[in-house]
Amino acid sequence: MIRYGDVITDEMRRMSAARRSRGLEARGVRHWGVLGKTAGALFIRSYERGERVHLARVGRGYTGTMPCGGLDTTVLMVTHDLPYALELCPRSVILSGGVIVADGRTQEPLSDDAVVRAHRLELPFGFDPGSVRVEA
Numbered sequence: 001m002i003r004y005g006d007v008i009t010d011e012m013r014r015m016s017a018a019r020r021s022r023g024l025e026a027r028g029v030r031h032w033g034v035l036g037k038t039a040g041a042l043f044i045r046s047y048e049r050g051e052r053v054h055l056a057r058v059g060r061g062y063t064g065t066m067p068c069g070g071l072d073t074t075v076l077m078v079t080h081d082l083p084y085a086l087e088l089c090p091r092s093v094i095l096s097g098g099v100i101v102a103d104g105r106t107q108e109p110l111s112d113d114a115v116v117r118a119h120r121l122e123l124p125f126g127f128d129p130g131s132v133r134v135e136a
Contacts, residue, residue, distance in 0.1 A: 011045055082123055084112060
């Protein structure tokens with residue numbers, strides 16, 4: 001969720017501009033109802049955006065596994081979506097500043113708090129890399 005903070009912030013700005021264009025400046029207690037409804041609408045829009053992303057993945061053939069067809073193939077995948085990489089890639093190379101900082105099983109560097117902090121890897125709040133079952 002942290003990764004999408006700027007997306008949600010932009011959505012809040014658009015909603016605020018729409019309210020102001022209709023002549024509403026939420027300032028006092030009497031506008032709390034409007035602000036509550038805005039928060040609810042923001043939640044629904046965020047949920048729908050996530051669903052659209054998921055449906056786009058499914059529409060492009062996403063099944064939760066890499067389509068290697070049992071062949072001995074190497075697939076290069078570049079992503080910032082670490083849980084997605086953990087699901088699909090048994091092995092990863094992590095670069096920071098153009099330098100390889102981790103190379104091996106995907107789960108190992110994501111479970112190492114020192115690596116995550118030192119290289120500013122952002123895992124979703126509450127996400128535990130150890131909870132994902134990875135098939136080797």
